[in-house]
Amino acid sequence: MNILSISVGGKNSSDFAQTNDCGTSVSVGASCTITVTFTPTATGSRSALVNINDSGGGSPQKISLSGTGS
Numbered sequence: 001m002n003i004l005s006i007s008v009g010g011k012n013s014s015d016f017a018q019t020n021d022c023g024t025s026v027s028v029g030a031s032c033t034i035t036v037t038f039t040p041t042a043t044g045s046r047s048a049l050v051n052i053n054d055s056g057g058g059s060p061q062k063i064s065l066s067g068t069g070s
Helices: none
Strands: 003-009 016-020 032-038 046-052 062-070
Touching: 003 016, 016 046, 032 046, 032 062
Parallel strands: none
Antiparallel strands: 003 046, 016 032, 046 062
């Protein structure tokens, strides 16, 4: 599967950052890691999405993120 992009988007996207070791493709049976950090810029509930655009079916894949700023 080809990885076209991995990004954070949504309502409070600036509160979340991602790094990954996916490269531009993931082979059958292989895996990669996406790491997300949360640094809230305000108090209360914060949310965003990790968007994974790829050549597989159902693209983009979306992972919901949430956290609470204090």
